[in-house]
Amino acid sequence: MxxxxxxxxxxxxxxxxxxxxxxxxxxxxxxxxxxxxxxxxxxxxxxxxxxxxxxxxxxxxxxxxxxxxxxxxxxxxxxxxxxxxxxxxxxxxxxxxxxxxGYRQIPTRGDCTTYARPGVLAQTVDLNGNLDDQIAVLEVGCGDRRALVLSFAGLLGYLGVNSRGLAVGLNLVLGGRWSPGVPPYLAIRHILDLATSVASAVAALRSLPFASSRTIVLADATETACVEVIGGEYRVMTSAESVHTNHFLAPDFTSRDELNVFARNSSLRRFQAAEAGLRDLPADADPDEHFAVLSQPPICVADDGDIRRERTVAAVVLDTKNRALHLRPGDPRLSRTRSFAL
Incomplete structure (x- = not known):
């Protein structure tokens, strides 16, 4: 590899x-x-x-x-x-x-698959623009508040884990009107800087005017949550385990979903595969076992040579207990794991 x-x-x-x-x-x-x-x-x-x-x-x-x-x-x-x-x-x-x-209703094969259980959050990062040459891991903070943040091309935030044992991931969802506000990537960095738990992260998210629709996935030592955002509206779903791809799960948001049929079919397939993969993982699964799930199609989306298409440019496993970020850059089937810890 x-x-x-x-x-x-x-x-x-x-x-x-x-x-x-x-x-x-x-x-x-x-x-x-x-x-x-x-x-x-x-x-x-x-x-x-x-x-x-x-x-x-x-x-x-x-x-x-x-x-x-x-x-x-x-x-x-x-x-x-x-x-x-x-x-x-x-x-x-x-x-x-x-x-x-912005968002365009075009056929796509992927855009991030995320799952979480207490103590761990794992996801693929599916982006267009061939951004796997722009990956950075930021170790940032002041005093005893620190965070490990995955970044692309100068982003202050994308996903990560902080010194208080909170992990944050995300999925693109399409709905509502996108307008000037706080980009979700910066919102994620904001809660990594401030929040100490899933509950405090949800409270912090509710105070922010999001620029675009997104789902934020959260995990700490005891619970997980998905926060779906359209404009100034938030829907919070807490559970022992969470799985999210790119279609809305909140019942009153589903009618406002702007995914085209091709993208929705992809999202549903990846959602079902992630649910099955998570169900089969032991509670004490190590990072390589999580990467094995993230590396399988349809969760892992291969490069077809079109820079406009989303593909898997990284896979990440966040460990809230050990405050660690495990990363496979590029196609996770072809790269070695790099580990960072606070």
Whole structure:
């Protein structure tokens, strides 16, 4: 097995601006090259080419909401810009790529499969844009509050586990109107910085104006939850074990689901496979046993050569007891496990 791309490991401690500066300085060349590649590859995904200047109004509108709701993360974005030699618009755009792409009702084969039980959260990361060359693991925090965060291309957050034993994952769901707000990836970083449990994470999420629809999956030592978000509406489902893919599970959200039939069929197949895989895993399953589930189709989505299509660019197992992040970058069938612990 091989690891197709190097995984950057960035350790950054202190106040938000300092953390951002260290992150930007560590990945300066990579982030500049990524932004110069068709504006962070957006021009390979969007129907019409854009520039950072074209997007400045959208970026500014989101920045107002980010600054209002998560001022510490706004400071960290400013530090990221300074450390990497980027403009503030460029550093903010890195947090907003998914919102800029928006959602299109096109056939797709995958977009993240997540499951959780007390003590562990595991998921595939399915993205378009060939982002497996942009993977980084951030070890960030101040004082005794620390987190391990999986990041892509300058994101301050994507998924992770914190020093209080909370793990956070996510799934794309499509519904409602996407508008200026806090991107879900930043919302995840916000709760990793602040929350100590599933319950406190749910409370923190309810205070944020989400920019786009998403499901946030949570696990601590005793429970799990899925939080589905459309606009300012939240539906929370708690259970001993949670599985989520890309269709809504909350009964009153299902009628507002914008997935096309092809994507929904894919989502249902992966949901059923994840349910079966989790059911067969022993309570004390090790990371390799979880990766075996995540590496099987239809959960693992292979590369078909189309940069516009989502495919599995990483798989992650988060261990809340040992505060560890286990990662297989790229196609998890072809890469070795890398482990990080707080």
């Amino acid at each position: 091989t690891t197709p791309f190097a995984v950057a490991h960035v350790v950054a401690r202190g106040e938000p601006y300092d953390i951002g500066f260290a992150h930007g300085a560590a990945l300066k060349e990579r982030l500049r090259a990524f932004l110069d590649d068709g504006v962070g590859r957006l021009n390979q995904l969007l129907p019409t080419a854009v520039s950072v200047a074209d997007l400045s109004d959208d970026i500014a509108a989101h920045r107002v909401e980010i600054t209002r709701s998560t001022p510490r993360l706004a400071d960290e974005i400013a530090g990221l810009a300074a450390g990497a030699g980027l403009t503030l618009d460029e550093a903010t755009l890195l947090q907003l790529r998914r919102e800029i792409v």
